C-alpha cells in the first residue's frame with residue numbers, strides 16, 4: 323500500500339486508488355473540501371513535495387486559475403493515491419474556522 327506522509331504531521335498507508343482527500347481525512351488530517359470534491363473551491367489543495375502524481379488535469383487548471391497556484395498545488399479531490407507521497411496541506415478547517423465541507427464521493 324502506498325505511504326502518505328504529511329509534512330511535520332504523520333505518515334500512514336492508504337489503499338491504492340483511493341481519492342487523496344479521503345485518504346487524508348480518514349487518517350485524521352485536518353483538510354478542507356468545501357465544494358465536496360467538485361474541483362470548484364480549491365480548499366483541498368496540497369503541495370506535493372515528493373512522489374509522483376499524474377500531470378495536472380484541465381479541471382484543476384481551471385479551478386486553480388492563477389499561474390502561481392497551478393505551479394505549486396494539486397487538488398487532492400482530483401488525485402488518486404498510486405504511489406508514496408510526501409505533501410503539505412494548504413488549508414486547515416481549524417485555522418480557517420470552517421467546517422470541512424461535504425464529504426467528496428469516493
Ligand code: FES
Nearest residue numbers: 357359364366399
Ligand atoms: S476543489 Fe473543492 S474539494 Fe477539491
